[in-house]
Each structure stands twice: as C-alpha cells, then as structure tokens.
Amino acid sequence: MGDRLKGKVALLTGGASGLGRATGELMAAEGATVVLTDIQEVEGEKVAADIAATGATCLFRAQDTTSEAGWEAICAEILDRFGHLDILLNGAGVGGAGGDLEEMALETWRHCLAVNLDGVFLGCKHGIRAMRQGSGGSIINISSIFGVAGMSQSGNYCASKGGVRLLSKAAALECAKKTPLVRVNSIHPGFIDTPMVASAVQRRGQAFSDYIDNNVPLGGLGQPMDIAEGVVYLASDAAGFVTGSELVIDGGFLAR
Numbered sequence: 001m002g003d004r005l006k007g008k009v010a011l012l013t014g015g016a017s018g019l020g021r022a023t024g025e026l027m028a029a030e031g032a033t034v035v036l037t038d039i040q041e042v043e044g045e046k047v048a049a050d051i052a053a054t055g056a057t058c059l060f061r062a063q064d065t066t067s068e069a070g071w072e073a074i075c076a077e078i079l080d081r082f083g084h085l086d087i088l089l090n091g092a093g094v095g096g097a098g099g100d101l102e103e104m105a106l107e108t109w110r111h112c113l114a115v116n117l118d119g120v121f122l123g124c125k126h127g128i129r130a131m132r133q134g135s136g137g138s139i140i141n142i143s144s145i146f147g148v149a150g151m152s153q154s155g156n157y158c159a160s161k162g163g164v165r166l167l168s169k170a171a172a173l174e175c176a177k178k179t180p181l182v183r184v185n186s187i188h189p190g191f192i193d194t195p196m197v198a199s200a201v202q203r204r205g206q207a208f209s210d211y212i213d214n215n216v217p218l219g220g221l222g223q224p225m226d227i228a229e230g231v232v233y234l235a236s237d238a239a240g241f242v243t244g245s246e247l248v249i250d251g252g253f254l255a256r
C-alpha cells in the first residue's frame with residue numbers, strides 16, 4: 001500500500017486486539033516487518049496470520065509485558081532474527097475496572113499500575129537498549145485522554161496513564177543527546193471503538209454511552225485506525241524532529 005515504514009522492524013505489545021491490532025495492520029501495509037505480542041495467544045496468532053496473508057512479514061509471540069524476562073527474550077529474538085529493532089509500540093493495557101478510591105482494593109490498583117505503567121517502563125528500558133544496538137528508533141507509548149484529565153471511578157487508570165505521559169517525556173529527554181537517536185512520544189486516544197471501551201460501556205451502562213455522545217465534539221467513538229495513523233506518523237522518518245510530544249487523538253474531547 002505505502003512505504004512509510006519500509007525496511008523497519010516493529011514490535012507491538014497488545015497486538016492481538018483493538019488499537020494494537022489496527023496498528024499492526026497499518027504498519028505492515030506501510031512496509032514494516034511486524035512482531036505482535038500479547039497475552040491472548042489464540043487471537044494474536046490469528047491476527048498475525050491474517051497480516052502475513054497480505055504478503056507482509058508478521059509474527060506473533062506470547063508476552064506478558066509485566067515480566068522483565070519476557071522483554072529480554074523478545075528483544076533478543078528480534079535482534080537475532082532481524083538484526084535491528086526500529087519501532088516499539090507500548091500498546092498493551094487494561095481498564096481500571098472502575099470504582100471509587102475509598103472502596104478500591106490495593107490489588108485492583110496494583111494490577112492496573114503493573115500493566116499500564118510498569119509494562120511501559122520495561123518496554124522503554126529494553127526497547128531503548130535494543131534500538132541503540134542498531135541505528136536508533138521510535139518508541140510510541142499509548143497513554144490516554146485520562147493521562148491528561150481526571151475521570152471519577154478511574155483513579156488507578158488515570159494515575160497509570162498520567163505516569164506514561166511523563167515517563168515518555170523523561171525518556172525522550174534522556175535519549176535526545178545520545179546517538180543513535182531514540183525518539184519517545186506518547187499518544188492520547190479519546191474514546192475508541194475497541195473491546196476495552198465495549199466492556200466499560202457494558203459495566204457502566206447507558207449513562208456512559210450518553211456521556212461519550214455528549215462530550216466528544218466530533219461525536220461518538222473514534223476508530224482504531226484513527227490511532228494507528230498517529231502511531232505510524234510518529235514511527236516514520238517524517239517525525240524525525242518529534243520527540244517528547246503528546247499526540248492527542250480524541251475528537252476534540254480535551255479541547256473543551
């Protein structure tokens with residue numbers, strides 16, 4: 001389709017579903033070699049097979065992003081197999097499960113922070129190391145509109161996504177003066193039509209759907225490809241002067 005990512009090797013966590021899946025499809029269509037990882041093995045294998053059927057090089061590996069050993073293994077395999085890692089999408093994430101802070105179990109807090117923040121930290125750590133063994137690269141961390149603004153009954157999710165926002169900037173500054181260059185940026189999706197939002201709508205009920213309809217200036221839900229386009233831009237050489245930035249793709253939600 002295009003060649004914006006021709007010759008690049010990309011690792012995408014959360015690649016079995018939603019934003020990660022759409023981004024894998026678009027990256028492959030733009031010429032990248034795509035490695036998808038996720039804890040959902042059956043779905044991940046299926047997505048990778050569908051992408052490979054288009055003629056692209058795409059494979060799936062099971063990976064829990066909260067495990068440091070898992071990061072070491074996947075980065076070593078990519079360097080061994082392809083020789084370089086150029087793009088990392090830290091897309092794996094969980095919703096906060098909802099609930100007032102005064103009722104929230106410490107375990108609920110910790111699980112959300114472990115996947116959404118520890119996992120991204122480990123991704124940055126091992127992604128930077130791997131990219132610096134080649135000619136540098138681009139790391140894109142998926143934060144959220146709720147890494148910028150608060151939302152009630154989502155204290156753990158907001159804390160995790162706010163952490164991703166500033167972790168990304170700190171990483172960008174740390175990498176800026178080193179060669180080879182690794183750029184680090186965050187993306188802040190609004191309400192996007194994925195299984196994560198579908199389960200939040202199911203949990204919170206019609207009031208949540210009404211909230212989305214009434215508060216997104218462009219109306220309703222965005223599509224996973226809306227986010228994939230932003231990721232591909234930040235991953236591409238067209239964004240060579242872009243680091244430490246936060247790309248908001250939210251139908252105008254945060255502009256209000």
Ligand SMILES: NC(=O)c1ccc[n+]([C@@H]2O[C@H](COP(=O)([O-])OP(=O)(O)OC[C@H]3O[C@@H](n4cnc5c(N)ncnc54)[C@H](O)[C@@H]3O)[C@@H](O)[C@H]2O)c1
Nearest residue numbers: 014017018019038039064065092093144189191192194196
């Ligand atoms: N959908 C939205 O509206 C929206 C908005 C803002 C931010 N986000 C963020 O986008 C990212 C992708 O979410 P999505 O909407 O595509 O949801 P999704 O549920 O469709 O995809 C998330 C994927 O992450 C995987 N995952 C969960 N825990 C994991 C772990 N420990 N290790 C590896 N993989 C794991 C899941 O299996 C799933 O495939 C998340 O970080 C989410 O917080 C989504």
